[in-house]
Amino acid sequence: MNTFDYVRPASVADAIAAATAPGAAYLAAGTNLLDLMKGDIARPERLVDISRLPGLDRIETLPDGAVRIGALVRNADLAHDALFAKTYPAVAEALLSGASAQLRNAATMGGNLMQRTRCGYFYDVASACNKRAPGSGCDARAGENRLHAVLGWSEACIATHPSDVCVPLAALDAVVEIEGRDGRREMPLEALHRLPGDTPAQDTALAPGDLILAVRLPAEAAGFAANARYLKLRERTSYAFALVSAAAALRLEGGVIAEARLALGGVAAKPWRSRAAEQALAGRRPDDDAFRRAAQAALADARPSGDNGFKIELARRLVARALALAAAGTPERLPALPASPFSSAAGARHVA
Amino acid sequence: MSPEIRLSTTPAHARHGSSIGQPLTRRDGALKVTGGARYAADNHPEGMVHAVLATSSIARGRVTFLDLDAAKAHPGVLAVMTPANRPPLAEDPDAKLHPFMFRLDLLQNDLVRYAGQPIAVVIAETLEAATEGAALLAPRYETLPARVGLDGDTPFIPAAVGIGNPAEVRIGDVEAGLAGAATRIEAVYETPAQYHNAMEPHAIVAAWDGDALSIDTPSQALAMAQGRIAGLFGIAPDNIHIRSPFLGGGFGSKGFITGPQALGILAARMVGRPVKLVLRREQMYGPVGHRAPTRQRLRLGVGRDGTLTALGHHAKTTSSTYDDFFEPAADVAHTLYASPAIATSHEAVRIDTGTPLFMRAPGEATGSIALESAIDETAWACGMDPLAFRLKNYAEVEPISGKPFSSKALRECYAQGAERFGWSRRPFAPRQMRDEDGLLVGWGMGTATFPALMFQAEARAVLKRDGTGVMESGTHDMGQGAWTAFAQIAADALGLDMARTEFRAGTSDLPDAGIAGGSAHTATAGMAIHHAGAAVIARLADLATGDARSPLFGAGNAGVVARDGRLFRRGDESRSESYGDILARAGLGEIDARGTSAADPDAQASYAMHAHGAVFAEVKVDPDLGQIRATRLVGAFAAGRVINSRLVRSQYYGGMIWGVSFALHEQAVADPRSGRILNANLGEYHIPVNADVPALEALIVEEHDPHVNALGIKGVGEIGVTGTAGAVANAVWHATGRRCRRFPIRLDDLLTGR
Incomplete structure (x- = not known):
């Protein structure tokens, strides 16, 4: 150091x-x-x-109904805020599916947004990595890349963004409040993270000195509370990064999907919002056929970046499942194994 | 025992009679949960400085440049140790004087033979300065192409596998057995490299005083460590004092002094001050041993009646380019299933890796998952229930040797485990069970086995005039509960209550307690303690029975029983005398005696000695997503006499959890070009968390073994891994109908082709 x-x-x-x-x-x-x-x-x-820094650790409801999450709000505090969890259950579920209890007690909202990739070559300083050392190359491209991106990657970089909570935040149109040298501005969370292109070292759209002050969920995002889930596949039941994850949120009116939101995690260098899938769902009845079509749409542009073609089919299945779970309704209580298929229908039970 | 270790002497439960057999809680438990237990790296002697390893990022080649100027110029850096200035050693680190001696990387030259090899040591006033100094070295290399993985080079047949086992063993004619079989199965299984991840990484605090050396370091074999260090540094073993009261896990990785520990001692020599060196988590992935990967080919033949006609088990593994340790994976086929023809064989490739070494059930664990999978495949092919098939091929004598077993309650393990698990309700065909949520449910089983070994140990027993006793043996508490179990044996050996028995352990100045390895520590050191107790009681009895003033006068040794701090005349409880009275009359403050233990060669020649068990597993699998979870495990184990059932169960639990890990989670991922391990951290080297093991039961099956040793103890430390891994894998097949032969099983293995 x-x-x-x-x-x-x-x-x-x-x-x-x-x-x-x-x-x-x-x-x-x-x-x-x-x-x-x-x-x-x-x-x-x-x-x-x-x-x-004072004032950045608050969860506030704004006059227009939006909720503003200070950048220093801890994962655990946000997930266990009863009103927040009830209003944005997929966000709470994503928070609790990440890391370990100890890490969730420490990690902050701003830090979640700024997490770096878990690509093993990024962490291995002796490897070529354009994200860590621009221009050095990408050893992941022809290396161990089973976990790498299937959407939005480039020859320069196939890393994924590891955050769980960013996935439902992207789905729900979260806005990031930023203060920088030139004053305050805001941008959709979806625009915060960049795809690698030729400049993978630049993870985000932030400029030097830019400080994230808060993340804001608009009032409309609360309209999905009754049908919102986060689902995450991983290689052990807890304390693991996502192989693939999905946030699905539906607004149902008269047995029809009035509006859908869908974002994927673990598939790209950013949380991957799929408007094509959302459009495919709008106006449809919430059934398996609709979910499968949405899944096809969400992964239509996917292609393997290496030994990871399975992630595409896995993501399709996961999207369909997440949508089905969302359609079935947000559970009364957050499952004891948040975001796990092992608590899919069984609600809060830990031992399925 | 150092004064700061205050073990509980009050048993947590009321008890009557013998201390052996009581399910006492760990006597060091309170110390550990309150942070009072001092581990090696918690020691900070006056004037201590910090050493940090610089390690190689290439797997093969030569270091051509280190930026010594930059490192030395960093504030706080005291010295940089390299091959050019490393203090001399009395012994070549590449010497191999016996098979139990493993070569070390102690900066003997500029060659690099694996990624993560120490190539320099930076010593500084602070850990931060030493760490940055190591980074500033910015090594340059002459790099040769790395040989990586099971196909990394040309295979050969090693001269021996494990420690001195023949690489090839056969009885009968496997080819003929296969040719004549009604059903034949041939399958290839792969297991990954696994790396040691004890909670406590290897650590050492070393201080020299002239030629005397004081060391705090975790050790599973204090006397062996003392001997190894003495040889390397050319000093007398008695001049080396090692303290190792607590280990934060060993699992085989702390059985030998490793290179980094010796480098810590060298660093202290170099700067003339006490030095602390602690491995970082990722530095565990190289110089401290690992479990080598295997590719195993199983061939089984079965007659029309369901009996095995042939069992062939071939294992390919990897070792380093510079030393010999070959995972004896195929040897597990020697003992478990009756077959007129058995052939086991090994081959290996040398690759650019640190030398693989002992990791909990070395050979047995890797071999077991393949053998138990193959047995399961064969049972299915024969149309037989997996338990019925195992019973049909139950080995009444050890198949490879023809020797009778010293004891074998495996049938009872099968019966009790199956009953507890509900095995009789298992549908024969796979993919038949679903839970209420639609998840696929599968049940599988495996047989567990581990040899009952004995090494050599010594103990010293003391009886004092105040009615208390002391037992000394330098045993090793790796978390398994040695402080407690040995104190129980000691109390019984001395005929005292535990509260009046002081048990001293964990330092190298005590009698040599042998190795805490091979699941043999309790049996080996326990027998030395038992003998030392008997010897000191015999001395005491001589004092009493030979003295006309004693109520025991004339009873003779055989006629006296020691209990509750008194000697009683056998058959006449009214005649007794307290230890204190006997010693007082003799004018003695205390008496002592020594005891030793070793394997009984006659018993070993006559009997096959193994612990056994049966493990039953339930898994659930998401039918669309492939996500797997082991939801229920029941193990039933017979391992001779149980000293403390609470501690024994805890050993079984730990082993079984490792079995789950083996089947579903754990693997090191190496870059195929560089040989560097890409997941050398606890976030991504996946071992099970609590949520991965929701329900776990270990049944202790009664077994009396009159031959293994006088206490009847077999080992329990490693057997739980075996059997379990295969049971979980077989349950995945039963849940899904998909046979996965590459471990760990991953969810994409269950997705492809569907």
Whole structure:
């Protein structure tokens, strides 16, 4: 770990000023950044500790009905906020399906958005990785890539974004509030993360110094509360990153899907919203045929980036299942195994 | 025992009579849950500095450059140890004086023979400075193409597998047996490389005082560690004091002093100050041993009556380019199933990897998952229930040797496990069961087996005039409960209550307790304790029975029974005398005696000695998504006498969970070009979490073994892995109808082709 400066600004303005310098990085809970630093993947020259900045740890309902989640709200606090979990059950389920209890107690909303990929070649500093070392190449492309992207990848990078909570946030039109050198602005969460193209080192649309202040869920997002699920496939029942995940949310009117939302995780360098699938569902009856067509639409552009063709079929099946679960209704209580197929119909039971 | 270790001496449960057999809680439990247990890396002697390894990022080649200037210039860095300036050793780290000695990477030259090999050590005032110093070395290499995986080079037949086992063994004519069989099965199974992930990584705090060396480091074999270090550094073993009161898990990885531990000692020598060196998690994936991958070909022939006519088990594995350890995977076929013809054979390739070594049930675990899968496939092909097939081919004598078993309650294990699990309700065909949510349900079983070994150990027993006793044996508590089980044996050996028995363990100045390995620690050190107790009681009895003033005068040794701190005349309970009174009259403050233990060669020549078990598993599989979960496990094990059922069950649980891991989760993923492991962290090297093991039961099946040792103890540490892995794999087949032969089974294995 390199020697670095550590500053703890008292205000957002001070933080932005401190973080605008080259080589600076924001530090919140550090659940990802500190690991990256210990492994020499990240070598920031200055850590700007924002964890004590005032006012960023609140969950607020705004006058227009939107909910504003401060960037420093902890995963566990948000997921266990009763009103929030009732209103945005897929977001709560995604939060609780990620990491371990200890990590969820520490990790923050802003940090969730800023997670780096789990690509093994990104973590292995001796490997070629355009995301870590621009221009060095991509050893994943012809290497161990079973877990890598099937959508939106480029020859330069086939990594995926690992976040769970970003998936339902993308589906629900979440907006990211950002303060930077030129003042405050906001952008859809969907626009925050970038596809790799030729510049995979740039994960997000943020400029140096930009600080995420909050994530806002619009009032309309609450309209999906009755039929919203997050479903995640992984290689052990808990504490594992997604092979593929999906957030599905439906607004049903008179037995017909009035509006659908669908996003996938673990398939691309960003949470993958599928408007084609949403359109395929709108106006349809919520049945298996509709779900299968939506799944086809969602993966229509998918192609393997290596030994991972199975993820495409797996994602199709997962989308269909997630939609079916959403159509069946949000469970009264969050399942004890959040987002797991092993608590699909059995509600809260832990031992299926 | 160092003064800060205050073990509970109050049994958690009321008890009557013998301490052996009581399900006592761990005497070190309170220390551990309160943070009072001091592990090696918790020691911070005055003046201590930190050492950090720089490791190779290539798997094969030569280090051509290290930026020593940059590292040394970093604030706080004291020294950089490289092949150019490493203090001399008395013994070549590449010497191999006996098969139990493994070559170490101690900066003897600039060659690189695996990724993750130590290539320099940076010593600094702080851990952070040493870590950054190691990064600043920015090594350059002359790189040769890495040989990776089971097909990485030309195979050969090793001279021996495991420790000294022949690579090929046969009885009867397997080819003839296959030719004459009514049903033949041939199948190939693959198991992955697994790496040690004990909660506590290898750690050492080393301090020199002249030629005397003081060490805190976790060890499963204190005396062997002492001897190895003595040889390397050219000092007398007595000059080396090792403290290892607690291990945060060993599983075989702490049986030998590893290279990094020796480098910590060298670093302390180099800077003349106490040095602490702790491996980072990813540094565990190289120099401390691992379980090698295997590719196993099983061939079975069965006659019309369902009896085996031939069993062929061939295993290919990998080893390093510079040392010899070959996972003896096929040897598991020697003992379990009766067959007139059995052939086991091994081949290996040398690849650019750290030397594979012992990992919980080495050979047995890898071999068992393949054998138990093949038995399951064969039973299905014969139209027989898997349990009925196993009973049909039950080995009444050890098949490979023809020897009778010293004891074998496997039939009872099958019966009790099947009953508890509900096996009789299992549909014969696969893909017949669903739960209320539509998930596929499957039931599978496997036979567990592990040899009952004995090594050598010593103990020293003391009886004191105040009526208390001391038992000393440098045993090793790896978390399995040695502090407790040995204290129970010691109390009985001394005829004292546990509260009046002090048990000293965990340091190298105590009598050599042998190795905590091979599932043989309780039997081996327990027998030494038993003998030491008997010897000191005999001395005490001599004092009493030879003294006309004693109520026991004239009773003779055989006529005295030790119990509750008194000697009683056998057959006349009214005549007794307390230990204290006997010693006081003799004018002695205390007496002591030693005991030793070793395998009985006559018994070994006459009997096959193994623990056995039967494991039954239920899995659920999502029919569309392929997600698998082991939902219920029942194991029934017979392993001779049980000293403490709570601790024994906990060993079975741990083994069974590893079995689940073996079948469904655990594997190291290496880049096929570089040989570097890409998931060397606990986030992505998947071992089961609690949610992966929802229901677990271990039944203790009664077994009396008059031959293994006088206490009748077999081992329990490793057997749980065997049987379980195969049971889970067979349950996946029963749930889905899909036979997966590459482990761990992944959800995409259940998706393809559907």
